[in-house]
Amino acid sequence: xxxxxxxxxxxxxxxxxxxxxxSWFARHGAKLLMFARxxxxxxxxxxxxxxxxxxxxWRLYGHTGEVPPxxxxxxxxxxxxxxxxxxxxxxxxxxxxxxxxxxxxWFDRSMERNERRDxxxxxxxxxxxxxxEVLTLKIWGEQTFDEIAKTLGISLNTAASRYRYAMSKLxxxxxxxxxxxxxxxxx
Amino acid sequence: xxxxxxxxxxxxxxxxxxxxEAFESRLEKALGESGNLAVRRLPxxxxxxxxxxxxxxxxxxxxxxxxxxxxxxxxxxxxxxxxVAYPVFQKKTTPAVSPSLASEQSLPAKPEFVDEExxxxxxxxxxxxxxxxxESGWSDPQVKEILVDVSDEGIIDRPxxxxxxxxxxxxxxxxxxxxxxxxxxxxxxxxxxxVVLIGxxxx
Numbered sequence: 001x002x003x004x005x006x007x008x009x010x011x012x013x014x015x016x017x018x019x020x021x022x023s024w025f026a027r028h029g030a031k032l033l034m035f036a037r038x039x040x041x042x043x044x045x046x047x048x049x050x051x052x053x054x055x056x057x058w059r060l061y062g063h064t065g066e067v068p069p070x071x072x073x074x075x076x077x078x079x080x081x082x083x084x085x086x087x088x089x090x091x092x093x094x095x096x097x098x099x100x101x102x103x104x105x106w107f108d109r110s111m112e113r114n115e116r117r118d119x120x121x122x123x124x125x126x127x128x129x130x131x132x133e134v135l136t137l138k139i140w141g142e143q144t145f146d147e148i149a150k151t152l153g154i155s156l157n158t159a160a161s162r163y164r165y166a167m168s169k170l171x172x173x174x175x176x177x178x179x180x181x182x183x184x185x186x187x
Numbered sequence: 188x189x190x191x192x193x194x195x196x197x198x199x200x201x202x203x204x205x206x207x208e209a210f211e212s213r214l215e216k217a218l219g220e221s222g223n224l225a226v227r228r229l230p231x232x233x234x235x236x237x238x239x240x241x242x243x244x245x246x247x248x249x250x251x252x253x254x255x256x257x258x259x260x261x262x263x264x265x266x267x268x269x270x271v272a273y274p275v276f277q278k279k280t281t282p283a284v285s286p287s288l289a290s291e292q293s294l295p296a297k298p299e300f301v302d303e304e305x306x307x308x309x310x311x312x313x314x315x316x317x318x319x320x321x322e323s324g325w326s327d328p329q330v331k332e333i334l335v336d337v338s339d340e341g342i343i344d345r346p347x348x349x350x351x352x353x354x355x356x357x358x359x360x361x362x363x364x365x366x367x368x369x370x371x372x373x374x375x376x377x378x379x380x381x382v383v384l385i386g387x388x389x390x
Contacts, residue, residue: 019222025211034203047210051217059221059335060357063378107201121201139198167191170198 020065021058028069031140034106035073038133039080049076049083070147073137077151116174123173131166138163220374221359324368333359335378342387351384 033050040046053075061067107121127135137143137151149159189195215222340353357380364373 019218021218021222022211025206025214029211030203030205033206047206047213050206051210051214054214055217055221056336058218059359060378062218062221063376107204117201120197124198135198139195140203167194171191171194 021062024067025054028072031142032069032072032076034140035133035136036076036080037106038129038136039076040083045083049079053079069141070143070151073141073143073147073151077153119174120170123170126173127166127169131162131169134159134162135166220361220376324366326365326367329363329365331361331363333361335359343384345384349386349389351386354383354385356381356383 029050032054033046036046036050036053037043040049050072053072057067057072057075061071124132124135133152134148137148138145141148143151145156145159145163148154148163149156152159154162334356336357338355338357340355342350343353344350357378360377360379362375362377364375365371
């Protein structure tokens with residue numbers, strides 16, 4: 001055994017390989033970072049949160065080659081709560097102002113900007129945080145309501161109703177803009 | 188139909204900002220060796236291997252696809268027949284040769300590593316490369332236990348006993364082999380977890 005295992009490891013080293021976490025992170029990294037940005041005080045903290053959560057989960061389950069993204073979302077959420085508890089409230093208030101200024105960094109800046117997009121994203125940012133986090137996990141995180149409920153520690157019904165409230169608010173906020181794609185589709 | 192379908196579609200069309208390259212390098216550093224536990228072969232190498240004979244590939248592959256199952260079945264039957272017949276064959280041939288020669292013949296040079304076709308059992312490593320690997324010179328492995336995480340999973344009920352607080356310890360058992368001759372270092376990390384129950388007294 002002691003001779004066979006080194007041989008196997010040697011031959012694996014000899015092949016041209018890439019760690020699986022890189023392709024995993026290419027698929028899920030942006031969505032996770034967006035959620036971390038929502039949970040953290042600023043971009044730097046969001047990156048720290050994501051790093052801590054991802055490294056913990058990958059060390060535990062990375063050997064399988066696939067880690068359910070839901071586990072990393074949950075770890076981000078728990079870490080954010082722990083970190084917030086250990087911080088002074090005044091610091092949090094000041095940083096929330098800075099976080100508001102960074103909200104445009106949530107989305108890919110290379111996409112075409114227009115009035116419609118800006119209005120919709122502004123409406124997303126104005127949502128209450130508990131609705132915004134459900135919306136983020138559902139729309140960009142592609143999580144089910146069951147997974148969202150587990151991540152946020154709420155019931156499935158609460159997750160679903162927060163989502164409905166968020167979507168209704170967004171629809172009311174930009175009703176005239178939302179009529180545009182319907183018109184194009186009907187042609 | 189979902190009343191928010193259009194709105195959902197529109198929101199999904201706004202892609203979240205990608206993490207910076209600097210952040211990914213930071214992540215790579217933080218992951219360390221645990222990042223290399225699961226790896227995949229790079230696709231360009233597989234393409235290189237399959238694109239050597241592009242003209243022939245189109246003809247051969249459909250043929251192979253159609254006959255894969257029958258060929259596999261025949262190969263399995265032949266292998267089974269050889270396995271069953273081998274001891275009988277040995278009994279018949281042994282008296283014909285001297286005992287010492289027979290023992291030499293019955294022990295092939297690399298029986299566990301090289302098969303009948305001279306192929307390596309490891310994908311991507313040739314038989315010659317495999318045979319060239321040094322078997323000697325490996326020093327005793329160093330074994331290390333790394334505590335990754337401890338979590339308090341709360342109080343649990345135990346039937347017929349007092350409740351207990353459950354702690355879960357997650358470890359990485361790391362083994363390092365060194366070969367000073369070839370200046371090679373290999374590391375294997377195996378995750379492990381332990382559950383510890385601490386009994387609670389009821390008042």
